Amino acid sequence: MSVNIYDVAKRAGLSVVTVSRVLNNSPKVRDYNRQKVLKAMAELDYKPNAAARNLAKGDTGMIGLVLPAVDDPFISQVLFAVERAVRERGMFLVTAFAASDEELSHANPGRMFLENRVDGILILSPIISEEYILELKKNRFPFVLLDQHHSAVQAPSVTVDNFYGGYQATASLIAGGVKRIAHISGSTIYESSVQRLEGYKQALRDYGLHIDEELIAAGNFSVESGYKAMMGWIELGKIPEAVFAADDNTAFGVMDAASKHKIAIPTELALIGYDDHPFGSMLHPALSTVRQPTAALGKQGVDLLLNVLAGKIKRAVTITLKPEVVLRETTRAINRPSCDPNYSVS
Amino acid sequence: MSVNIYDVAKRAGLSVVTVSRVLNNSPKVRDYNRQKVLKAMAELDYKPNAAARNLAKGDTGMIGLVLPAVDDPFISQVLFAVERAVRERGMFLVTAFAASDEELSHANPGRMFLENRVDGILILSPIISEEYILELKKNRFPFVLLDQHHSAVQAPSVTVDNFYGGYQATASLIAGGVKRIAHISGSTIYESSVQRLEGYKQALRDYGLHIDEELIAAGNFSVESGYKAMMGWIELGKIPEAVFAADDNTAFGVMDAASKHKIAIPTELALIGYDDHPFGSMLHPALSTVRQPTAALGKQGVDLLLNVLAGKIKRAVTITLKPEVVLRETTRAINRPSCDPNYSVS
DNA sequence: TCCGTCAATTAAAGCGTTTTAATTTAAAAG
DNA sequence: CTTTTAAATTAAAACGCTTTAATTGACGGA
Numbered sequence: 001m002s003v004n005i006y007d008v009a010k011r012a013g014l015s016v017v018t019v020s021r022v023l024n025n026s027p028k029v030r031d032y033n034r035q036k037v038l039k040a041m042a043e044l045d046y047k048p049n050a051a052a053r054n055l056a057k058g059d060t061g062m063i064g065l066v067l068p069a070v071d072d073p074f075i076s077q078v079l080f081a082v083e084r085a086v087r088e089r090g091m092f093l094v095t096a097f098a099a100s101d102e103e104l105s106h107a108n109p110g111r112m113f114l115e116n117r118v119d120g121i122l123i124l125s126p127i128i129s130e131e132y133i134l135e136l137k138k139n140r141f142p143f144v145l146l147d148q149h150h151s152a153v154q155a156p157s158v159t160v161d162n163f164y165g166g167y168q169a170t171a172s173l174i175a176g177g178v179k180r181i182a183h184i185s186g187s188t189i190y191e192s193s194v195q196r197l198e199g200y201k202q203a204l205r206d207y208g209l210h211i212d213e214e215l216i217a218a219g220n221f222s223v224e225s226g227y228k229a230m231m232g233w234i235e236l237g238k239i240p241e242a243v244f245a246a247d248d249n250t251a252f253g254v255m256d257a258a259s260k261h262k263i264a265i266p267t268e269l270a271l272i273g274y275d276d277h278p279f280g281s282m283l284h285p286a287l288s289t290v291r292q293p294t295a296a297l298g299k300q301g302v303d304l305l306l307n308v309l310a311g312k313i314k315r316a317v318t319i320t321l322k323p324e325v326v327l328r329e330t331t332r333a334i335n336r337p338s339c340d341p342n343y344s345v346s
Numbered sequence: 347m348s349v350n351i352y353d354v355a356k357r358a359g360l361s362v363v364t365v366s367r368v369l370n371n372s373p374k375v376r377d378y379n380r381q382k383v384l385k386a387m388a389e390l391d392y393k394p395n396a397a398a399r400n401l402a403k404g405d406t407g408m409i410g411l412v413l414p415a416v417d418d419p420f421i422s423q424v425l426f427a428v429e430r431a432v433r434e435r436g437m438f439l440v441t442a443f444a445a446s447d448e449e450l451s452h453a454n455p456g457r458m459f460l461e462n463r464v465d466g467i468l469i470l471s472p473i474i475s476e477e478y479i480l481e482l483k484k485n486r487f488p489f490v491l492l493d494q495h496h497s498a499v500q501a502p503s504v505t506v507d508n509f510y511g512g513y514q515a516t517a518s519l520i521a522g523g524v525k526r527i528a529h530i531s532g533s534t535i536y537e538s539s540v541q542r543l544e545g546y547k548q549a550l551r552d553y554g555l556h557i558d559e560e561l562i563a564a565g566n567f568s569v570e571s572g573y574k575a576m577m578g579w580i581e582l583g584k585i586p587e588a589v590f591a592a593d594d595n596t597a598f599g600v601m602d603a604a605s606k607h608k609i610a611i612p613t614e615l616a617l618i619g620y621d622d623h624p625f626g627s628m629l630h631p632a633l634s635t636v637r638q639p640t641a642a643l644g645k646q647g648v649d650l651l652l653n654v655l656a657g658k659i660k661r662a663v664t665i666t667l668k669p670e671v672v673l674r675e676t677t678r679a680i681n682r683p684s685c686d687p688n689y690s691v692s
Numbered sequence: 693t694c695c696g697t698c699a700a701t702t703a704a705a706g707c708g709t710t711t712t713a714a715t716t717t718a719a720a721a722g
Numbered sequence: 723c724t725t726t727t728a729a730a731t732t733a734a735a736a737c738g739c740t741t742t743a744a745t746t747g748a749c750g751g752a
Contacts (some may be wrong), residue, residue, distance in 0.1 A: 052708030054397035071422040080415045083443045097429045223628035282569035651751035
């Protein structure tokens with residue numbers, strides 16, 4: 001049916017091993033013969049059979065990525081970075097989305113390693129169950145955790161320092177000369193939310209500012225939660241001078257509420273988000289934010305997994321990356337006149 | 347090293363074929379024996395080797411998806427739908443993102459079929475080159491086009507009726523009692539943009555409205571392009587009564603500009619976008635839009651490809667799906683008082 | 693009791709590669 | 723010109739499963 005390595009060998013007048021060597025660009029093939037093989041391949045339109053190669057070599061050349069099925073720029077960016085890194089290493093990416101934790105633990109990712117479909121998996125889902133991770137460990141299936149601290153279980157992982165991000169975001173607000181700084185948190189089931197909140201608190205403490213629990217609202221990484229929190233403060237007549245939102249979505253909600261009540265940003269209200277959502281830079285005023293190293297997260301995650309696969313990793317190493325504050329127009333920078341008309345809104 | 351089918355057979359006291367039959371749940375295994383096999387598998391923690399199965403069966407159990415690496419809800423939603431459909435059919439999804447057309451044509455997707463990594467591929471990228479498609483056809487590699495009309499090349503595809511969407515969006519604006527309706531198009535290199543524009547024009551014609559070329563702005567599916575277009579009309583003193591934006595991003599830009607100039611939506615300016623971006627429903631006012639059947643697109647795409655793989659498809663069929671107008675607060679519906687204070691902005 | 697039939701099982705070949713070990717060829721050294 | 727060494731090639735086994743064809747076994751009818 002389809003042309004195989006024997007057909008190529010016959011056409012080239014050489015043995016299959018020579019053909020195989022060319023396929024795996026082994027150095028021990030005379031250049032003259034290599035050309036003959038290449039020519040035969042081209043003439044026959046030969047395509048190596050991946051299954052056969054995998055079987056013989058004992059690996060799959062594929063990496064699995066488990067991630068939540070949510071349309072979020074952070075997730076997307078990491079996904080792109082992982083795919084690119086995997087591709088650049090000559091491998092392929094198999095994606096397994098999980099709508100729920102339940103689905104995640106049992107359906108696809110399970111099959112992915114139960115059927116030996118991939119050489120190893122990366123797990124981006126923040127709500128992966130400990131049980132699932134333990135199962136992977138028990139089965140000695142290679143994996144790396146992305147952006148999650150699983151304190152209970154030792155596992156190789158690449159994370160982003162959310163405490164640092166929260167601290168820096170708050171500090172950059174403080175640097176604008178503002179004192180009553182509110183925070184709208186993300187869902188507290190995520191460790192990242194908790195860390196950002198802690199960073200916020202620590203910054204306030206370090207700069208001698210009061211921590212007002214009434215200015216800490218519980219959000220859930222949604223536009224709506226930001227809108228509601230801000231509306232709550234407005235209705236209470238307790239409008240903060242600045243808001244550190246747990247993510248940009250939340251910040252967009254704050255902007256929406258502020259715009260509705262003619263609260264000028266950043267003169268009356270300074271604002272900073274988190275995640276560097278692409279929309280942020282297009283709004284007027286443009287949203288200050290904390291940019292996560294998504295590209296590095298993806299790339300280093302893949303590298304770490306590859307090292308695990310190569311057996312180069314002894315213990316459960318954790319790589320921690322630092323996010324970066326991006327100041328745009330919703331914050332008042334130190335050197336920026338706070339009443340510059342360019343920064344007033346509508 | 348790892349436990350294989352022979353180990354299971356030995357443990358169960360049966361032959362490998364019986365074990366294989368159980369694996370493929372063939373009916374011709376006595377239930378008593380099936381239990382023995384299952385028990386042995388569990389005891390030995392047996393995991394079938396996918397490569398070996400693929401080699402023996404002649405397929406890979408994998409579907410490839412080629413798509414652009416852009417963070418866009420439409421893309422994400424189709425991706426989720428495809429992954430789910432693929433998973434539900436017991437297969438796996440291999441994703442290949444392409445940052446550019448160049449990268450798309452030559453790098454990953456090429457390898458995907460050159461190495462027989464997948465049984466077939468779905469192509470979501472709107473800017474796939476004709477050359478690439480022809481190469482797939484020439485190689486008789488099974489594929490299905492998603493959301494793209496490739497008039498030049500006959501190929502099985504699932505598309506969404508953008509003309510219809512543009513027409514309905516415009517018609518819904520007209521139904522609100524508005525006459526001077528502007529349009530901000532998407533990049534005209536996309537057939538979808540052209541179709542939406544044509545639908546818009548046809549609606550104007552059908553309702554006896556004048557087509558004013560000055561009210562047709564060239565956008566590119568970005569917040570910025572919407573902002574600029576709207577600002578352009580404002581500066582020209584030629585503010586339309588309504589805008590049909592080629593996508594929600596563009597509409598967000600329009601809202602931003604309107605808010606900056608205290609133009610009330612929908613009383614002074616009615617607005618409708620396209621794509622049903624999750625943000626749209628969270629804004630105040632909530633954005634009216636055209637929802638694309640992303641779930642159906644993904645699912646039917648997979649089904650069509652599977653039919654192609656099964657050899658059930660004779661000619662290059664094209665399935666066309668219809669989008670759906672979602673009216674929220676930025677449009678004035680017929681039965682809705684156009685001056686209701688709830689709909690005025692800031 | 694024997695034979696035929698059907699169902700269930702087994703033996704063996706094959707899927708397309710890689711890889712180890714053995715062999716041939718070429719080149720260099722004596 | 724022979725021998726030694728290295729380089730390149732070849733033969734054959736292995737990877738783990740599926741599948742075709744052959745075999746065994748059980749059962750009922752004559």
